[in-house]
Amino acid sequence: MKQLIFVYLFLVCGLFSFGQVSFANLEKYKTEWVILRDNDLSLVGIRSFTSNAIKYYLAVDPTTLQTRVVGDRSVQVVSKDAAQVAKSLHGSVYESCFSLVRKTENNLQDAGLNFRLPKEAGINLTIDLCPSHKPLDKVIFEDLILAFKGVDSSLPLAVSVSGKWMLNHAADLEWLKSLDAKGVKITWINHTYDHIFNNSPLTSNFLLSKNTDLRYEVLENEKLMLRNGLIPSVFFRCPGLVSDRSIIERLLSYGLIAVGSDAWLAKGQQAKNGSIVLIHGNGNEELGVHDFIKLLQTESQAIKTKHWTLYSLSAGLDEY
Numbered sequence: 001m002k003q004l005i006f007v008y009l010f011l012v013c014g015l016f017s018f019g020q021v022s023f024a025n026l027e028k029y030k031t032e033w034v035i036l037r038d039n040d041l042s043l044v045g046i047r048s049f050t051s052n053a054i055k056y057y058l059a060v061d062p063t064t065l066q067t068r069v070v071g072d073r074s075v076q077v078v079s080k081d082a083a084q085v086a087k088s089l090h091g092s093v094y095e096s097c098f099s100l101v102r103k104t105e106n107n108l109q110d111a112g113l114n115f116r117l118p119k120e121a122g123i124n125l126t127i128d129l130c131p132s133h134k135p136l137d138k139v140i141f142e143d144l145i146l147a148f149k150g151v152d153s154s155l156p157l158a159v160s161v162s163g164k165w166m167l168n169h170a171a172d173l174e175w176l177k178s179l180d181a182k183g184v185k186i187t188w189i190n191h192t193y194d195h196i197f198n199n200s201p202l203t204s205n206f207l208l209s210k211n212t213d214l215r216y217e218v219l220e221n222e223k224l225m226l227r228n229g230l231i232p233s234v235f236f237r238c239p240g241l242v243s244d245r246s247i248i249e250r251l252l253s254y255g256l257i258a259v260g261s262d263a264w265l266a267k268g269q270q271a272k273n274g275s276i277v278l279i280h281g282n283g284n285e286e287l288g289v290h291d292f293i294k295l296l297q298t299e300s301q302a303i304k305t306k307h308w309t310l311y312s313l314s315a316g317l318d319e320y
Contacts, residue, residue, distance in 0.1 A: 021069070022229035023051040029223050031254055032057070033085045035078040038070060042078075044085060044094070045070075046234075046255035047222065058222070060234055060255065062092035065314040067233050069226070093318050094234070097257045100320055104260070105248035108202055110241045112248070112258025116274030118316030121302065122309040123271050125157040125292075126259065127281040128237060130195050131164035134283025136172035140292060145182055147296045147303055148310075156185045156312035158259075160237035163193035163221045165282060166228060173228060187313055188230045189259065192217040195239045206242040214250055235259045235313055241278075259313065265291040274316070 027050050034045040036059055045057035055072040079085065089095040097113070104111045117124070127140060148155055159176065166173055176186065194217060196209045207214065222232045236256040238247070243258065251258055261278035263271040266288035271277050279288040302308035 023049070023056075023069075023226045026051050026223055026226055029219060031219070032080075033082060033255070034080045035085055035088050036070065037076040037078050038074070042088065043068075043070070043075070044089065044255075045077075047219075049223075049226075058226075058232065060094060062089055062094035063318075065093060065097070065234055065257075065317070067231055069231060093314070096320050097234075097317060098252055100317075101248060101252065101258055105243075105245045107260075108242065108244065110260035111238070111243050112236075112260045113276065113313070114260030114262055116262060116272060116276070118311065118319070119274040120311075121273050121307050122311055123263070123274070124276045124311050124313055124315070126160060126189070126237070126261065126276060126278050126313075127157065128160040128191060128278065129165040129169075129282050130162055130191065130239065130280060130284070131168070132282035132284050133168070136169060136175070137281040137283055137289050138172075138175070140279070140281050140289060141176075141179060141184060143293055143296055144310075145179075145184065147300060151303055151306060152309060153183050154185055155183055156187065156310055158187040158189050158233075158235065158313055159281075160189040160191035160259075161221075161225065161230070162191040162195040162239075163224045164195060165191075166224055177229060185312075187233045187235065188225060189235045189237050190218060190221050190225070190232055190256065191237045192239055193221040193224065197239065202240070202242050206240040207238055207247055208242060208244060214247060218251070218254055218256070233313075264288075265295075271295055274311070276313070 029049040032048040036043040036045050043059040044062055045059045047058035049056055056069050058067060059070050060067050101112050144155060196206060196212055198205055198209060225232050234257050236251055236258050238258060241260050248258055261276045263269045263275040264278040266285050279292050299308040
């Protein structure tokens with residue numbers, strides 16, 4: 001019996017690590033800042049919720065920026081005092097990201113992390129999944145796997161997923177999750193629940209649209225992600241890359257780091273070493289997908305000799 005329990009716990013911990021546990025009956029989801037201790041590791045809880053009468057935290061490693069879900073029975077709650085939580089972040093990579101984001105928070109478009117990091121041979125690939133009736137552009141992922149076959153066994157990339165896309169593309173979402181077995185390591189970025197869009201100027205469009213409930217757009221999407229077995233990251237992609245100072249500050253209060261782009265391919269922006277590349281994989285950006293496939297072909301020889309690669313969004317942030 002003890003062996004069976006051990007095996008069960010081992011499998012559950014492994015599933016949490018790879019984001020494959022879904023919380024179908026998630027309740028009482030809220031923002032909650034706490035200091036947690038997991039053995040010798042210090043974590044910062046930014047959300048709490050219950051499932052099957054057990055309390056869980058969505059926690060961040062302030063050094064690596066990796067998120068995980070931990071049960072309150074498996075960690076020690078060190079402090080719930082806001083001042084102590086802020087103090088615990090001092091000098092961390094997480095805290096430095098807050099400062100980096102604030103440097104661009106007045107931008108109407110492209111606030112947040114919008115620069116090259118690290119400035120080495122390769123890119124940070126971000127793929128946005130805005131609401132769409134068209135199927136997922138699987139060719140992006142298939143060509144990536146093919147290009148790096150026999151070169152790298154782990155391919156980090158980020159997918160910005162909206163709630164309305166998840167609700168209408170269950171099979172595509174399951175397919176994306178299955179890519180973990182092929183070495184594709186996805187960082188899941190919150191791209192809001194509704195992804196509001198209208199024909200107004202940017203100053204009153206996307207998240208700046210009248211009567212937009214930012215808290216709803218953020219938290220409802222995180223809940224949907226968790227119910228679908230995705231672990232929300234600390235990164236956030238504003239729809240249309242549009243925001244203002246108030247939105248960025250509120251995102252920071254939720255513990256979220258806005259991610260822009262210095263290479264939105266469909267807009268003719270060229271990818272350079274360390275670029276945060278943006279393409280849409282929702283079937284609505286044929287040009288961006290075409291340009292990315294062309295980029296892979298151009299760098300094919302450099303990929304084979306390991307002189308061009310993919311980076312995770314957290315790579316290089318410890319240098320700032």
